[in-house]
């Protein structure tokens with residue numbers, strides 16, 4: 001070996017059980033990030049911990065998106081839930097991924113930003129007005145869950161009376177992404193998935209018959225004009241959009257309020273100065289992200305800081321760990337809504353070709369939701385223990401969160 005040449009060695013990789021990882025993921029990640037670029041998970045797979053490697057691998061051709069392997073591991077090999085994975089943009093690779101995503105990039109982002117912000121603010125204000133007199137509520141159910149469900153309903157132009165049923169279906173199906181279901185739950189989830197698929201199929205048919213001035217009509221017209229997607233692919237992309245946009249934002253909304261209420265001076269500052277809202281949203285997503293990692297599959301051996309991440313393995317690129325890495329952030333374990341190093345492309349939304357399609361919508365929901373609460377209820381308080389966010393990969397989980405205020 002010549003001077004300065006780095007040779008990768010296979011150091012014995014630390015393997016952790018799910019229980020160890022779930023108990024206190026931030027501490028576990030902090031401890032191991034200092035000594036190793038990745039750890040192994042009992043039962044298979046690796047977790048990449050350091051910011052530079054996570055940022056690199058998220059868009060690296062040496063890894064690919066897992067396809068139907070994820071449901072297969074969980075025992076889902078047929079039925080509508082399986083179709084959701086088989087035909088989705090999230091679980092496909094190029095060239096198929098590009099075809100499935102393209103109609104959205106053409107019909108989605110710009111329109112949302114222009115139209116939805118005032119409507120989402122109105123939704124948030126109406127929710128607050130609906131329960132303000134009660135003086136105490138569960139913020140997760142009565143606010144954080146309602147905003148994404150109603151925002152998606154607005155986006156798709158759903159009739160108001162459909163929203164409760166539609167929301168229940170979405171929450172039942174979205175559990176497939178969050179590791180929280182048992183084999184016994186599968187029949188109910190499959191049946192909810194079937195109902196959701198049929199609901200979306202009807203919606204698409206109705207827009208075919210009578211196009212309206214809404215996102216879904218634009219999407220259907222675009223997909224039809226290109227003729228590159230099958231009818232089931234068109235339906236599944238809408239379903240994935242709906243599922244991707246509910247739990248993620250529900251958990252993020254509750255978490256940002258909980259964090260601010262635990263750092264009272266920062267909550268009060270946001271109440272006084274709404275210009276701090278984007279920084280508060282961004283910092284909450286960094287400090288306690290609602291999505292813990294993105295999944296990839298290695299196509300070859302990859303050297304990371306002198307160690308080899310082996311080929312043909314599932315890897316979780318831990319955005320959660322990376323966003324607490326002092327290689328990328330100063331004082332990473334401090335919650336500070338005024339921190340200087342806010343990045344233009346927030347890592348919580350991933351990166352590369354699969355970067356979150358709903359990022360703009362999520363930020364609008366989180367910002368307008370926070371604006372409504374800080375304007376209407378500046379004296380909001382936690383009414384019990386702060387909620388604990390659980391989970392270290394996928395969509396993280398939150399329990400209830402009671403809040404109160406003097407009415």
Ligand code: HEM
Nearest residue numbers: 089090244245248249252291294349350354356357358362
């Ligand atoms: C705080 C809220 C959100 C977070 C943290 C989040 C996070 C993510 C991440 C990390 C990915 C990339 C996954 C990967 O690379 O494997 C992703 C993809 C995606 N997200 Fe989000 N998301 C959020 C909200 C939303 C919303 C509101 C929508 C839609 C309305 C949405 C729709 C999607 C879709 C369709 C994809 C798949 C994109 C593709 O595969 O090309 N997300 N999201």
